[in-house]
Amino acid sequence: MTSWEAVIGLEIHAQLTTNTKTFCNCSAEFGATANTHICPVCTGMPGVLPVLNKNVVEYAIKLGLATNCSISGHNEFARKNYFYPDLPKGYQISQFDKPICLKGHMDVVVEGKESKIGITRIHMEEDAGKLVHQGSDNIKGATHSFVDLNRSSVPLLEIVSEPDIRNAKEAVAYMEKVKQILQYLEICDGNMEEGSMRCDANVSIRKKGETSLGTKAEVKNLNSFKSVEKAINLEIERQIDILEEGGTIIQETRHYNEATNSTKSLRSKEEAHDYRYFPDPDLVPIVISSEWVEEVRKSLPELPEARRNRYMADYALNEYDALYITSEKSLADFFENTLKFINKPKDIVNWLMSDVAAYIKSKQLSVNATKLTPELLAGMISLLSAGSISGKIAKDVILEIFETGKNAQQIVSEKGLAQVSDEGAIKQAIEQVLQENHESVESIKNGKVQAIGFLVGQVMKKTGGKANPGLANKLLKELLGIS
Amino acid sequence: MITKETIRNLAILSRLEFTEDELAKYTQSMDDIFNYANLLKNIETSHVAPSSHAIPIQNVFREDFVIPYENIDKILSNAPEAEAHSFVVPQILAD
Numbered sequence: 001m002t003s004w005e006a007v008i009g010l011e012i013h014a015q016l017t018t019n020t021k022t023f024c025n026c027s028a029e030f031g032a033t034a035n036t037h038i039c040p041v042c043t044g045m046p047g048v049l050p051v052l053n054k055n056v057v058e059y060a061i062k063l064g065l066a067t068n069c070s071i072s073g074h075n076e077f078a079r080k081n082y083f084y085p086d087l088p089k090g091y092q093i094s095q096f097d098k099p100i101c102l103k104g105h106m107d108v109v110v111e112g113k114e115s116k117i118g119i120t121r122i123h124m125e126e127d128a129g130k131l132v133h134q135g136s137d138n139i140k141g142a143t144h145s146f147v148d149l150n151r152s153s154v155p156l157l158e159i160v161s162e163p164d165i166r167n168a169k170e171a172v173a174y175m176e177k178v179k180q181i182l183q184y185l186e187i188c189d190g191n192m193e194e195g196s197m198r199c200d201a202n203v204s205i206r207k208k209g210e211t212s213l214g215t216k217a218e219v220k221n222l223n224s225f226k227s228v229e230k231a232i233n234l235e236i237e238r239q240i241d242i243l244e245e246g247g248t249i250i251q252e253t254r255h256y257n258e259a260t261n262s263t264k265s266l267r268s269k270e271e272a273h274d275y276r277y278f279p280d281p282d283l284v285p286i287v288i289s290s291e292w293v294e295e296v297r298k299s300l301p302e303l304p305e306a307r308r309n310r311y312m313a314d315y316a317l318n319e320y321d322a323l324y325i326t327s328e329k330s331l332a333d334f335f336e337n338t339l340k341f342i343n344k345p346k347d348i349v350n351w352l353m354s355d356v357a358a359y360i361k362s363k364q365l366s367v368n369a370t371k372l373t374p375e376l377l378a379g380m381i382s383l384l385s386a387g388s389i390s391g392k393i394a395k396d397v398i399l400e401i402f403e404t405g406k407n408a409q410q411i412v413s414e415k416g417l418a419q420v421s422d423e424g425a426i427k428q429a430i431e432q433v434l435q436e437n438h439e440s441v442e443s444i445k446n447g448k449v450q451a452i453g454f455l456v457g458q459v460m461k462k463t464g465g466k467a468n469p470g471l472a473n474k475l476l477k478e479l480l481g482i483s
Numbered sequence: 484m485i486t487k488e489t490i491r492n493l494a495i496l497s498r499l500e501f502t503e504d505e506l507a508k509y510t511q512s513m514d515d516i517f518n519y520a521n522l523l524k525n526i527e528t529s530h531v532a533p534s535s536h537a538i539p540i541q542n543v544f545r546e547d548f549v550i551p552y553e554n555i556d557k558i559l560s561n562a563p564e565a566e567a568h569s570f571v572v573p574q575i576l577a578d
Binding site for chain 1: 492496535541545546547552555559568570571573574576
């Protein structure tokens with residue numbers, strides 16, 4: 001088992017968030033009623049002329065620069081010919097031998113170990129339509145299918161990695177990094193559930209120490225990070241089993257089924273790929289000057305690594321916290337916007353990493369899709385640090401903000417949650433607690449001082465969490481006569 | 484030289500079915516077309532840079548704003564079969 005080494009390359013398709021499709025003015029928006037974003041161009045009517053969306057080129061240059069690629073000065077589009085019901089023209093417009101970005105790389109970290117994953121190429125292409133099979137959930141068993149061409153010709157960037165990935169975890173880390181960069185660049189929403197990011201994995205194995213490549217299988221239909229990890233591990237095991245039993249690997253495409261966690265060969269006579277690429281005569285060459293590249297470079301936003309370093313330098317965040325906050329652009333933006341209202345970076349980070357993280361995880365939302373705004377979070381933190389509410393009450397207040405969108409001050413006064421720092425009121429509660437807990441009082445008097453924590457807890461309970469815990473502790477000690 | 488095998492393969496890729504007679508006929512026709520196109524090889528092009536386009540034109544772009552197409556129903560009415568605002572295609576994978 002350990003004598004084998006996996007060699008993995010990923011092909012990631014990222015759907016771009018342009019307003020319109022690649023070659024026509026139809027909306028590229030996801031989720032519309034079937035066939036409401038279509039026109040003669042994206043339905044492949046005869047005699048139409050595709051005209052390239054300039055933003056597709058700009059977005060491709062952005063991604064190329066952010067992944068250390070060189071940008072090709074001369075670009076062409078090619079026709080990739082194949083027949084399938086979701087492809088109305090009978091060809092997909094793609095790039096073949098002259099892709100827009102070449103030879104980049106990205107550094108990924110898995111369990112503290114950094115590795116460099118090469119990027120072979122990034123090219124521009126159009127998406128196909130969507131098939132909705134009828135009479136079965138699956139293409140197999142379907143009696144006929146509906147074709148929705150809303151997605152036909154929506155722009156994609158295909159990002160092809162070098163076979164530099166050695167295990168499933170590294171593949172996931174690489175993919176997460178690609179998603180993060182796409183989101184920071186604001187060129188793809190990275191939503192795998194909606195198919196905005198899709199992945200195929202080329203997997204082969206070889207004996208450790210060998211340098212030549214084994215025969216690869218391409219695993220398709222990896223629609224979540226979990227699928228990527230599971231399917232790659234499955235494929236590595238399958239290939240090891242075959243080779244250890246003296247068999248040979250066949251070069252083929254395999255389809256991953258998430259429900260059954262298995263892969264199945266798609267090999268058939270029709271699968272003999274022969275795309276007969278040739279330059280698309282409808283589209284003119286794209287020449288990208290160095291001035292254009294520099295212009296795009298200047299428009300690049302601050303990328304995750306730069307942000308992380310800045311947070312560590314400017315706000316004294318530790319590396320772990322800075323990594324967490326910059327993991328998603330929306331979270332980092334939320335952090336910075338909250339800072340505009342209250343200059344307490346560490347407090348903000350603590351809330352974002354604990355209660356806020358728990359809430360958005362349970363609701364499967366992004367941080368900016370809740371009723372909590374940077375201003376509301378800042379307001380809550382400011383009440384807490386002024387001592388107006390206790391830490392325990394603050395946790396209830398933030399949940400209330402999530403539910404209602406009201407500000408913390410309002411919630412506190414409406415619900416009477418303000419922290420009690422009135423000595424008289426706290427003393428009264430303490431005296432009751434002491435009467436009700438003779439045993440604890442005795443053991444404290446006999447030297448078991450740590451039992452005082454229990455009594456403080458009882459006081460907090462008695463006051464509905466509103467007592468100032470520091471003050472309660474101090475008064476309790478006074479009344480018990482310990483210092 | 485276009486062979487019967489080339490045309491047979493092309494037919495598979497194009498989802499077409501030919502009889503033996505048709506295969507022979509199209510092999511001959513395609514061979515004639517290619518031979519005619521081969522006349523272009525006689526032109527002296529050693530001083531011309533390789534290009535993929537007939538005229539020297541580059542960077543034709545469209546700005547990224549939406550213009551909805553107004554005649555979608557006409558597109559759908561072109562389909563041999565339409566249902567639920569979708570094109571209907573026959574069974575893709577027969578088992």
